[in-house]
Amino acid sequence: MLEVKQLSKKFGKDVVVDIEHIKISRGTIYGLLGSNGAGKTTLLKMLSGIIKPTSGAITFEESPIYENRELKARVVFIPDQPFFFQHYSIKQLADFYREQYPSFDEARFLEFERIFKLDTKKKVHTFSKGMQRQVSFWLALSAQPDYLILDEPFDGLDAVVRKKIKNLIIRDVAERDMTVIISSHNLREVEDLCNYIGIIHKGKYVIDRDIDDLKTDVHKVQIAFKEIPDRLFKDFHVLHHETRGSVHMYIVKGELEDIKQSITLSNPILCDILPLTLEEIFVYEMEGIGYAMDHVLV
Numbered sequence: 001m002l003e004v005k006q007l008s009k010k011f012g013k014d015v016v017v018d019i020e021h022i023k024i025s026r027g028t029i030y031g032l033l034g035s036n037g038a039g040k041t042t043l044l045k046m047l048s049g050i051i052k053p054t055s056g057a058i059t060f061e062e063s064p065i066y067e068n069r070e071l072k073a074r075v076v077f078i079p080d081q082p083f084f085f086q087h088y089s090i091k092q093l094a095d096f097y098r099e100q101y102p103s104f105d106e107a108r109f110l111e112f113e114r115i116f117k118l119d120t121k122k123k124v125h126t127f128s129k130g131m132q133r134q135v136s137f138w139l140a141l142s143a144q145p146d147y148l149i150l151d152e153p154f155d156g157l158d159a160v161v162r163k164k165i166k167n168l169i170i171r172d173v174a175e176r177d178m179t180v181i182i183s184s185h186n187l188r189e190v191e192d193l194c195n196y197i198g199i200i201h202k203g204k205y206v207i208d209r210d211i212d213d214l215k216t217d218v219h220k221v222q223i224a225f226k227e228i229p230d231r232l233f234k235d236f237h238v239l240h241h242e243t244r245g246s247v248h249m250y251i252v253k254g255e256l257e258d259i260k261q262s263i264t265l266s267n268p269i270l271c272d273i274l275p276l277t278l279e280e281i282f283v284y285e286m287e288g289i290g291y292a293m294d295h296v297l298v
């Protein structure tokens with residue numbers, strides 16, 4: 001398990017990360033979302049042990065990551081700008097990874113050659129940005145990390161390659177219990193992959209939730225009455241309410257069965273309970289805690 005406690009990072013006087021607590025269990029695919037400048041990259045670099053926090057603790061299975069070579073050999077970070085020794089070929093980079101990561105697996109390296117179909121003897125600086133990103137994944141997944149930390153990983157990759165890489169990640173999570181942390185601005189891009197979402201805004205955490213909990217916990221109710229009852233949803237947390245003509249739309253938190261019971265008691269002339277997209281859930285959840293989503297995500 002990865003745990004963060006009372007973590008802060010200052011650059012000069014600016015506090016760019018200020019997080020009380022995060023817990024990420026093994027085998028989680030964790031989406032870290034936030035707008036430009038929210039603090040995602042700074043947080044990921046601290047999680048990877050690349051930069052030192054100003055204060056607080058980051059532990060993986062209770063060992064601190066910073067300056068911990070043994071632990072770092074189980075963690076791979078892919079930055080938003082691929083960073084390589086530019087004059088190395090894929091073959092030479094693989095030698096470097098073999099030295100850094102004792103769990104580097106030859107069979108996988110060869111298997112990925114068939115998947116990515118790039119010339120292993122060519123120098124990486126001759127590859128396009130998207131091809132270089134493929135090389136990052138090729139090497140990272142060959143190293144079989146326990147923790148894979150990805151900063152905007154899908155930028156510049158075409159749809160087919162994205163799908164292939166997502167499948168490879170899911171395979172490693174299922175087979176090896178790999179933990180993955182992925183930063184993105186874009187909820188739609190990561191929602192099919194992640195089972196947990198954290199949203200960071202101006203360095204602070206505003207949401208940290210299991211996606212299944214979110215989906216089973218929030219419902220959209222469209223309802224019409226002859227006369228609006230006083231007690232409708234009085235015992236529930238209503239995240240949003242609007243009226244279009246005679247139809248009321250409520251976004252309600254709570255157990256579906258309890259919500260249905262409350263509706264039946266209110267004797268509506270029309271009622272529909274609809275599923276929400278993940279994006280809608282976040283918009284309403286954020287509204288519920290006083291944030292306009294527009295300013296938090298793109």
Ligand SMILES: Nc1ncnc2c1ncn2[C@@H]1O[C@H](COP(=O)(O)OP(=O)(O)OP(=O)(O)O)[C@@H](O)[C@H]1O
Pocket residue numbers: 011016034035036037038039040041042043185
């Ligand atoms: N080395 C640095 N020195 C000074 N300030 C920095 C440094 N690195 C980051 N910052 C500041 O910290 C804040 C958070 O930056 P960070 O790169 O972590 O955000 P981000 O959420 O990854 O943004 P983006 O989505 O645009 O990549 C920004 O205000 C940035 O200017």
